[in-house]
Amino acid sequence: MLSAVGWNLLLGIGLALLTEGLFTVLDMDMGKHRTVDMFSKYTLPQVFLMMVILAPVIEEFLFRAPLIFFRKSALFPWVFYISCIIFGMVHLGNFEDSKYLLPWAPLLVAPQTLMGFFLGFLRVKLGLVYAILMHAFHNGVLFFLVSLTELP
Secondary structure, eight states, X not given: OHHHHHHXXXXXXXXXXXXXXXXXXXXXXXXXXXXXXXXXXXXXXXXXXXXXXXXHHHHHHXXXXXXXXXXXXXXXXXXXXXXHHHHHHHGGGGBOOOTTTGGGHHHHTHHHHHHHXXXXXXXXXXXXXXXXXXXXXXXXXXXXXXXXXXXX
């Protein structure tokens, strides 16, 4: 599981840096990330609760738990891939409205879509609890990194 977390973080951060770099080169504003707003609106424990505890549990129950109903179905690959893509697209809500957002949506949420594949793989191979734990650990790392830059 730690190997999956490591690869997910490495590839996800790489994709995020690529996106950031592209938007910088093209002089485009992708807006403020909603996670940054959370640190100014809520206390640190509240942000931790939402980001590291609640979001992983809720999102894994929404996107990965239903896979059990399709595991022996010929539709399973379709359901699996579609759930990963929808998981990524839901994270468009993390970005401020921007006139450039929609055409760049697949690139903006590529890290989250990739994470959906890692989480789905863990869900299928090890179980839902492992997907929740990886999601929580992943968000915990991001919580730590963002809190370093956003706290006074």
